[in-house]
Amino acid sequence: MNPFITNGYVSPAYFCDRVEETATLIRYLTSANNVALISPRRLGKTGLIEHCFHQSEIKERYYTFLVDIYATKNLHEFVFELSKSILNTLKSRGRKAWEFFLGCLASLRTGISFDFTGNPVWNLEMGDIKTPVVTLDEIFQYLSKADRPCLVAIDEFQVIAKYPEKHVEALLRTHIQHCSNATFVYAGSQRHMMSEIFVSPSRPFYQSTAIMGLDPISLPRYTDFIQHHFETDGKHITPETVENVYRHFEGITWYIQFMANSLYAMTAPGETCTADKVTVAISNILSQLNFTYSSLLFQLPPKQKEVLIAICKEGKACEITASRFLKTYKLTASSVQGAIKGLLDKDFVTHELGVYSVYDKFFEEWLKRL
Ligand SMILES: Nc1ncnc2c1ncn2[C@@H]1O[C@H](COP(=O)(O)OP(=O)(O)O)[C@@H](O)[C@H]1O
Numbered sequence: 001m002n003p004f005i006t007n008g009y010v011s012p013a014y015f016c017d018r019v020e021e022t023a024t025l026i027r028y029l030t031s032a033n034n035v036a037l038i039s040p041r042r043l044g045k046t047g048l049i050e051h052c053f054h055q056s057e058i059k060e061r062y063y064t065f066l067v068d069i070y071a072t073k074n075l076h077e078f079v080f081e082l083s084k085s086i087l088n089t090l091k092s093r094g095r096k097a098w099e100f101f102l103g104c105l106a107s108l109r110t111g112i113s114f115d116f117t118g119n120p121v122w123n124l125e126m127g128d129i130k131t132p133v134v135t136l137d138e139i140f141q142y143l144s145k146a147d148r149p150c151l152v153a154i155d156e157f158q159v160i161a162k163y164p165e166k167h168v169e170a171l172l173r174t175h176i177q178h179c180s181n182a183t184f185v186y187a188g189s190q191r192h193m194m195s196e197i198f199v200s201p202s203r204p205f206y207q208s209t210a211i212m213g214l215d216p217i218s219l220p221r222y223t224d225f226i227q228h229h230f231e232t233d234g235k236h237i238t239p240e241t242v243e244n245v246y247r248h249f250e251g252i253t254w255y256i257q258f259m260a261n262s263l264y265a266m267t268a269p270g271e272t273c274t275a276d277k278v279t280v281a282i283s284n285i286l287s288q289l290n291f292t293y294s295s296l297l298f299q300l301p302p303k304q305k306e307v308l309i310a311i312c313k314e315g316k317a318c319e320i321t322a323s324r325f326l327k328t329y330k331l332t333a334s335s336v337q338g339a340i341k342g343l344l345d346k347d348f349v350t351h352e353l354g355v356y357s358v359y360d361k362f363f364e365e366w367l368k369r370l
Pocket residue numbers: 005006007008009014015016017018039040041042043044045046047048253254257
């Protein structure tokens with residue numbers, strides 16, 4: 001098995017560092033402080049939450065729920081995902097645990113079926129949730145009365161700001177405020193949307209939570225981690241190689257994991273992986289992704305394609321409607337304004353602290369080679 005995980009969480013042995021962050025988050029949660037966890041994508045927010053939830057002091061004392069609401073578009077879908085994720089988590093906690101949850105969920109109970117072993121199966125359709133506000137109320141009844149304290153992590157929380165219902169933040173805030181048996185983590189990536197939710201005085205969540213950022217894992221700790229896993233299998237890697245990868249991908253966890261995974265696979269036991277392998281690994285990865293990226297680009301409207309390529313050439317683009325940018329890439333301000341919205345919505349481009357850049361660094365690299 002390749003020790004460099006590129007998707008999800010496996011166990012502490014394959015999780016690099018985050019010692020202080022884990023302690024901090026656990027300290028907040030065990031003292032019943034809600035936390036907003038904010039960082040750019042792919043740095044490891046979800047991983048950190050999973051890691052904390054796997055620690056024995058958490059696992060043994062709490063019910064932990066992690067619900068990803070990235071794909072939800074309204075309160076209806078939010079309630080659907082939340083109840084589904086709670087039920088699926090409780091299934092591994094035994095009959096008493098899930099029966100109590102279903103007992104609270106009067107509005108949905110008739111829609112739940114059972115498999116041949118008597119375990120509940122979530123095969124509800126979105127339409128089975130007739131009154132999301134009522135179901136949400138029942139979920140909070142459950143959280144308040146569960147036989148253990150609950151930790152609820154809502155991942156990609158910023159999407160609630162895009163729901164068409166205007167009262168969702170206030171509704172959630174009220175429930176959460178009155179629910180002393182549950183503590184919440186709100187994880188989110190789009191910095192400006194997350195900070196609007198938590199630091200605008202006019203918004204319901206204002207000053208209701210501790211705010212925690214996440215920085216890249218440090219180079220020395222990543223080097224130790226990668227070398228350790230190479231050595232365990234009789235392989236070697238020079239620190240310069242790790243540093244090269246780290247700098248190339250600005251310390252962003254997912255890319256480093258992906259590259260380490262690839263470099264590990266390219267190195268036979270007894271061999272040493274050296275820095276010249278980095279470009280080879282990148283080329284291999286890009287050729288594996290060639291089909292995906294070609295189709296992505298093909299699906300883009302022409303204007304968005306032009307703007308995406310311009311941002312890619314620029315690397316980090318600040319003033320995308322200033323005349324220098326427009327002249328250099330032969331664009332007009334109105335076409336840029338139209339296109340950038342679509343690119344941000346589809347997550348092709350990110351906008352952090354005034355800088356636009358291509359979100360997926362492998363895609364960026366691939367575009368540069370066109
Ligand atoms: N500390 C870590 N050690 C090893 N891999 C990690 C670590 N944190 C995250 N990852 C991996 O990096 C990828 C991105 O992390 P994730 O937690 O999904 O980021 P985010 O939620 O911030 O977008 C995941 O595939 C995960 O497996």
